[in-house]
Amino acid sequence: MSRLFTPLTLRELTVPNRVWLSPMCQYSAGADGVPGDWHLVHLGARAAGGFGLLITESTAVSPEARISARDTGLWSDAQVAGWRRITGFAHAQGTPIAVQLGHAGRKASAFPPGEGHGTVPAGEGGWTPLAPSPFAYRGFATPVAATESDLARVVADFAAAARRAVDAGFDAVEIHAGHGYLLHQFLSPRANRRTDRYGGGFGNRVRLLLEVVDAVRAAWPAERPLLVRLSATDWVEGGWTAAETADLAPLLHDRGVDLIDVTTGGLDPDQRIPVGPGYQVPFAEQVRARTALPVGAVGLITEPEQAEAILAAKSADVVLLAREALRNPAWPLHAAETLDPGSAREQYPGQYLRAAPAEGAPARRD
Numbered sequence: 112m113s114r115l116f117t118p119l120t121l122r123e124l125t126v127p128n129r130v131w132l133s134p135m136c137q138y139s140a141g142a143d144g145v146p147g148d149w150h151l152v153h154l155g156a157r158a159a160g161g162f163g164l165l166i167t168e169s170t171a172v173s174p175e176a177r178i179s180a181r182d183t184g185l186w187s188d189a190q191v192a193g194w195r196r197i198t199g200f201a202h203a204q205g206t207p208i209a210v211q212l213g214h215a216g217r218k219a220s221a222f223p224p225g226e227g228h229g230t231v232p233a234g235e236g237g238w239t240p241l242a243p244s245p246f247a248y249r250g251f252a253t254p255v256a257a258t259e260s261d262l263a264r265v266v267a268d269f270a271a272a273a274r275r276a277v278d279a280g281f282d283a284v285e286i287h288a289g290h291g292y293l294l295h296q297f298l299s300p301r302a303n304r305r306t307d308r309y310g311g312g313f314g315n316r317v318r319l320l321l322e323v324v325d326a327v328r329a330a331w332p333a334e335r336p337l338l339v340r341l342s343a344t345d346w347v348e349g350g351w352t353a354a355e356t357a358d359l360a361p362l363l364h365d366r367g368v369d370l371i372d373v374t375t376g377g378l379d380p381d382q383r384i385p386v387g388p389g390y391q392v393p394f395a396e397q398v399r400a401r402t403a404l405p406v407g408a409v410g411l412i413t414e415p416e417q418a419e420a421i422l423a424a425k426s427a428d429v430v431l432l433a434r435e436a437l438r439n440p441a442w443p444l445h446a447a448e449t450l451d452p453g454s455a456r457e458q459y460p461g462q463y464l465r466a467a468p469a470e471g472a473p474a475r476r477d
Contacts (some may be wrong), residue, residue, distance in 0.1 A: 112451055112454065113419060113447070113450035113451040114129065114419060114422040114423055115128060115129050115130055115415070115418055115419050115422060115430070115446060115450055115451075116128045116129070116447055116450070116451050116454065116458070117129065119163075119405065119428065119429060121283070121336035121369045121370060121405070122333075122334050122335060122336045122369060123334040123335070124207055124282050124283060124334075124335060124336050126163045126164045126207055126429075127163050127205070127206075128161070128162075128163035128443065129163060129422060129428065129429040129430060130161070130162055130163055130418065130429075130430060130432065130442070130443045130446065131162060131163055131164040131165075131166065131407065131429050131430070131431045131432070132154075132157045132162045132164070132165045132166055132431070132432065132436050133166060133409050133431035133432055133433040133436065134166045134167060134168050134169060134211040134285070134287070134340070135168055135433055135436075135437070136168045136169055136178060136182065137149060137150060137153060137168050137183075138179055138181040138182070138223040138224060139181060140181050140182060140183045140184070141181070142180055142181075142236075143184075143187070143189060143190075144171060144174070144177070144182060144183055144184030144185075144186070144187070144190050145183070145184075145189055145190050145192075145193040146167075146183045146190070146193045146194055146196075146197060147193065150167075150168075150183065150193075150197055151196060151197050151200060154167065154197055154200075154201065154208070155197070155200045155201070155204075156440040157436060157440050158200065158201045158204040158206035158208075159204055159440075159441075159460050159462075159463070160439075160440040160441035160442065160443060160444060161441060161442075161443030161444045161447065161458045161459075162206065162432075162436070162442075162443055163206075163207075163429075163443070164206070164207050164208070164209060164282075164283070164429075165201055165206060165207070165208040165209065166208075166209045166210075166211050166285055166338075166372075166431070167183065167194075167208070167209070167210045167211055168182070168183060168211065169182070169211050169212075169213035169215075169287050169292070170182070170183045170184060170185050170210050170211060170212055170213065170272070171183070171184040171185070171186065171213060171214065171215070172184075172185065172186060172212050172213070172214055172265075172268040172269050172271070172272040173186050173214070173264075173265075173268045174186065174238075175219060175220075175238055175240075175241065176213065176214035176215055176219065176265075176268065176293070177215060177219060177220075178213075178215040178218060178219060178221055178292075179220075179221050179222065179223045179231075180220075180223075180231070180236055180237075181223050185210065185212065185272040185275045185276060185279070186268065186271070186272065186275075188275075190275070190279075191275050191278045191279045194210070194276075194279035194280070194281070195278075195279050195280050198279060198280030198281055198282075199280060202280070204460060207282040207283065208280075208281060208282055208283075209281060209282060209283035209284060209285050209338065210276050210279070210281045210283075210284055210285070211284075211285040211286075211287050211340065212269055212272050212273065212276070212284060212285070212286055212287065212327070213286075213287035213292055213293075213294075214241075214265060214268070214269075214287075214292060214293040214294065215240070215292050215293060216240060216241060216242050216243075216254070216291075216292050216293030216294075216295075216296045217240045217241075217242035217246075217247060217248050217251060217254040217293075217296060217302065218240070218248050218251065218291055218292060219238070219240040219241070220237040220238045220239070220240055220252070221251070228250055229250045229251045229252070230251045230252035237252075239252070239254070239255055240252065240254040240255070241254060241255055241257050241261060241265075241293070242254035242255070242256060242257065242293070242296055242302065243256065243257065243293075243296050243297050243302055243303040243304070243305055243309065243310065244256050244302065244303060244304040244305055244310075246302065246304065248291065248302075248380070249380045250380075256305070259307070259309075262309065262319055262322075265293070265319070265323070266319075266322050266323055266326045267326070269286070269323045269326055269327050270326040270327055270329065270330040271330075273326075273327045273330040273331045274330045274331075276331070277331070277332060282335060282336075283335055283336045283337070283338060283369075284327060284331055284335075284336075284337055284338070285337075285338035285339065285340055285372060286320075286323060286324060286327060286337070286338070286339045286340070287340050288320050288339055288340060288341050288342075289340045289341050289342035289374050289375075289377060290340075290342055290374065290376070290377030290378075291342070291376075291377035291378035291379070292377075294319060294320045294323065295341075295342055295351070295377070295378055296378065297309060297310075297316055297317075297318075297319045297320065298316050298317060298320065298351045298355070298359075299316070299345055299350050299351040299378050299379075300316070300349055300350065300351070301345060301347065301349055301350045301351075301378060301379050302378060302379075303316055313355060313358065317359055317362065320339075320359075321362060321363075321366060324337070324339065324363060324366045324367070324368060325366055328366060328367040328368075336369035336370065337367060337368050337369055338368070338369060338370045338371070338372055338407075339363055339368050339370075339371055339372065340371075340372040340373075340374060341356055341359070341371060341372070341373060341374070341398075342356075342374055342375050342376055342377055342378065343356040343373050343374070343375050343391070343394035343395075343397070343398065344356070344375050344376070344394065345375075345376065345378045345379055345382060346375060346376050346379075346382035346383055346384050347378075347379045347381050347382050347383070350378060350379060351378065353394055353397055356373075356394070356397075356398055357397055357398055357400070357401040358401070360398050360401050360402035360404060361401060361402050363402075363404070364402050364403060364404050368404065369404065369405075370404060370405045370406065370407060370428070370429070371398055371402070371404055371405075371406045371407070372406075372407040372409070372431065373391065373394050373395040373398050373406055373407060373408060373409070373427075374391060374409050374410065375391050375394060375410070386411065387411065388411045388412075388413065388417065389408075389410065389411060389412060389417060389421065390410050390411060391408060391409060391410035392408045392410070392412075392421055392426050392427065393426070395407065395408035395426055395427040396408075396424075396425075396426040396427065399425070399426070399427065399428070405428035405429065406427050406428055406429075407427055407428065407429045407430065407431050408421055408426060408427035408429075408430055408431070409430070409431040409432075409433060410433075412430050412431075412432060412435065413432075413435045415445070415446035415449040415450050416449070416450070418430045418446065419450055443458065444458050444459060444463075444467075448468050452468060455467065455468050456468060456469075456470065
């Protein structure tokens with residue numbers, strides 16, 4: 112059997128395969144943060160398309176935590192009801208689903224893509240972003256430096272959102288600590304210039320993330336897995352490094368994290384990223400070498416054979432697809448035809464069986 116189509120068990124959740132949907136913002140919620148028809152169809156298509164685990168877009172833990180006013184949230188019961196509709200559909204397809212919880216920090220109150228750049232002014236419905244230090248992301252408004260009471264509220268907001276995620280029917284939670292958002296901002300010296308116990312050395316800069324992990328793990332059922340997404344490097348001098356990510360991984364393991372989802376970048380516009388097929392996989396491999404935790408790899412993984420090779424080399428335990436999943440919601444079904452034609456028919460939902468390969472069909476090569 113293809114490695115890509117072997118199950119992975121995290122706590123009491125068994126994910127049917129190793130091809131997961133990466134979280135991708137859709138900027139399609141109303142001002143109330145409730146997911147709607149677009150989210151149902153977007154995530155539902157990938158459930159029917161064979162992805163082993165769906166991870167939602169970054170879902171704000173409070174109104175001020177949103178990247179934009181069109182982000183989904185989990186700070187209200189109305190949002191719970193909206194998400195329950197989506198998790199119910201995914202479960203009907205036999206697909207587990209996770210929610211990514213996030214706080215945008217200094218990148219909050221942004222214009223949705225295509226409608227402007229930078230921070231939406233207060234007069235147009237924007238709000239003042241919160242950050243480790245009063246230093247703006249280039250082109251955005253100067254944020255307010257968080258007080259310790261602000262940070263305590265952030266931790267409590269993550270825990271409260273995790274409790275709502277139980278009611279919403281999610282099978283796993285992912286804490287977003289990458290892509291230049293609040294928890295990543297605290298990790299990186301490029302954004303965190305504090306002199307209190309949340310800034311300075313490595314132990315202080317990871318403190319907020321560890322507090323969030325502890326609070327979410329306590330609020331989230333013990334039998335359900337907790338994931339963390341990390342940007343392994345800022346790709347810029349003086350930023351968060353791959354070595355620091357590897358040092359952080361065992362601390363997360365000790366606090367009950369079950370998988371690290373490894374990405375890169377997003378904190379500093381001066382980043383220089385050598386983009387190419389699988390360009391982030393070496394960072395996943397480096398993290399995997401330092402911890403007993405399984406890890407996920409993402410970033411220009413587009414071909415079934417490429418994904419299979421990543422797992423065969425033990426560079427990662429799962430692969431996550433983003434843009435390729437937008438182009439092809441049924442990518443896992445096609446990958447099964449290529450890598451495991453004997454069981455490919457089993458991957459298809461009943462409604463789509465007429466499109467499945469015939470029994471004994473050769474491997475797909477297109």
